Amino acid sequence: MAGAAYGAALPAGHTTKKMISSRSALEERIHLTADEAKWFDSPSSLPLLISDHLADLMQDEEDDPIRRQFVPQCMECDIDDSLDPLAEVDHSVTGRLIHRYGHRAALLTTDRCFSYCRHCFRRRFTGTDTGPIGDEEIDRAAEYLAGHREIYELLLTGGDLFTLSNAKLDRLFSTLRSCREDLVIRLCTRAVASCPSRFDDELMEIIARHDHGGPFLLLTQFNHPRELTDESIRAVGRFLALGIPAFNQSVLLRGVNDDADILEDLCVRLLYSRIKPYYLFQCDLVGGTAHLRVPVARGLEIEQELRRRLSGLAMPQYTIDLPEGGGKVILTKDHLVGEEDGYYVFSTLDGGKRRYPKV
Numbered sequence: 001m002a003g004a005a006y007g008a009a010l011p012a013g014h015t016t017k018k019m020i021s022s023r024s025a026l027e028e029r030i031h032l033t034a035d036e037a038k039w040f041d042s043p044s045s046l047p048l049l050i051s052d053h054l055a056d057l058m059q060d061e062e063d064d065p066i067r068r069q070f071v072p073q074c075m076e077c078d079i080d081d082s083l084d085p086l087a088e089v090d091h092s093v094t095g096r097l098i099h100r101y102g103h104r105a106a107l108l109t110t111d112r113c114f115s116y117c118r119h120c121f122r123r124r125f126t127g128t129d130t131g132p133i134g135d136e137e138i139d140r141a142a143e144y145l146a147g148h149r150e151i152y153e154l155l156l157t158g159g160d161l162f163t164l165s166n167a168k169l170d171r172l173f174s175t176l177r178s179c180r181e182d183l184v185i186r187l188c189t190r191a192v193a194s195c196p197s198r199f200d201d202e203l204m205e206i207i208a209r210h211d212h213g214g215p216f217l218l219l220t221q222f223n224h225p226r227e228l229t230d231e232s233i234r235a236v237g238r239f240l241a242l243g244i245p246a247f248n249q250s251v252l253l254r255g256v257n258d259d260a261d262i263l264e265d266l267c268v269r270l271l272y273s274r275i276k277p278y279y280l281f282q283c284d285l286v287g288g289t290a291h292l293r294v295p296v297a298r299g300l301e302i303e304q305e306l307r308r309r310l311s312g313l314a315m316p317q318y319t320i321d322l323p324e325g326g327g328k329v330i331l332t333k334d335h336l337v338g339e340e341d342g343y344y345v346f347s348t349l350d351g352g353k354r355r356y357p358k359v
């Protein structure tokens with residue numbers, strides 16, 4: 001399997017024999033269903049790779065939320081939608097820098113991750129063996145950013161940024177800070193959930209050294225409360241201790257978290273862990289993920305229920321990134337339902353009506 005090569009390329013100390021990248025390794029942990037076994041007959045382009053940490057969390061049950069997210073099924077090979085629904089290729093300004101919105105850009109630092117999520121929206125790139133970003137490409141991206149002062153936020157993404165070696169991260173941060181000290185830098189990573197041991201003293205020292213000028217922000221992806229382990233919470237805590245705030249972006253996934261009880265539990269636990277629930281994304285229309293998508297109508301029902309149960313701080317924004325590069329829009333039931341006698345009329349969450357003066 002291709003995944004074995006990826007494991008071998010991860011930073012030293014973060015690969016072990018327990019990492020799952022082959023059918024035999026997977027079958028040592030779980031009994032494959034027919035759909036899972038069939039994936040191996042003609043695998044999709046996204047490799048199988050499950051970190052030690054997640055493999056230890058995964059249970060041998062068909063509806064296990066970790067298994068649903070990381071064990072491939074044959075339905076992935078039904079490529080009925082685009083592999084680039086967000087039209088990122090059209091907005092690439094250097095090989096790996098995407099400038100789709102005026103004030104922010106995203107840099108694809110590597111195609112590698114500690115584990116490959118089966119709902120990955122960047123399948124056109126993730127796990128394609130393109131490898132870590134080269135120094136020349138870092139310099140080209142820096143040059144573009146230096147010439148485009150309207151960009152004030154840069155997303156460091158991939159793949160997973162923290163699969164880069166410490167030396168490469170140091171080089172990347174140094175170059176970015178030298179060209180644009182003022183940039184707000186989003187560190188987008190699932191590694192706090194999939195490989196929390198990555199965030200050791202040496203790595204945190206590098207992050208602390210470059211946390212000046214525009215702030216670093218940590219963007220995590222926890223989709224189910226079971227992923228919020230003590231180790232993961234400690235890893236996020238290391239960023240918080242440096243004064244780097246944390247925001248979580250979940251993806252709404254069929255059979256994983258399409259349930260108000262599960263998401264309520266997740267969001268409250270995130271808040272207690274000092275991680276702001278930021279987005280709940282509708283799954284992108286990316287080919288090979290249809291079996292994991294939740295209908296928007298069901299998503300709206302869940303959103304309404306969460307709004308009833310959660311405080312404003314615990315509530316994520318249910319959001320869709322529209323196909324063909326249409327951008328992000330928030331999905332919610334519109335509560336402004338009319339106007340009468342100089343008042344706006346609003347519907348309440350429990351179906352009532354309230355008026356609020358127009359001036």
Ligand code: SF4
Nearest residue numbers: 113116117120159190
């Ligand atoms: S961590 Fe992100 S980039 Fe990597 S497979 Fe998961 S969703 Fe895709």
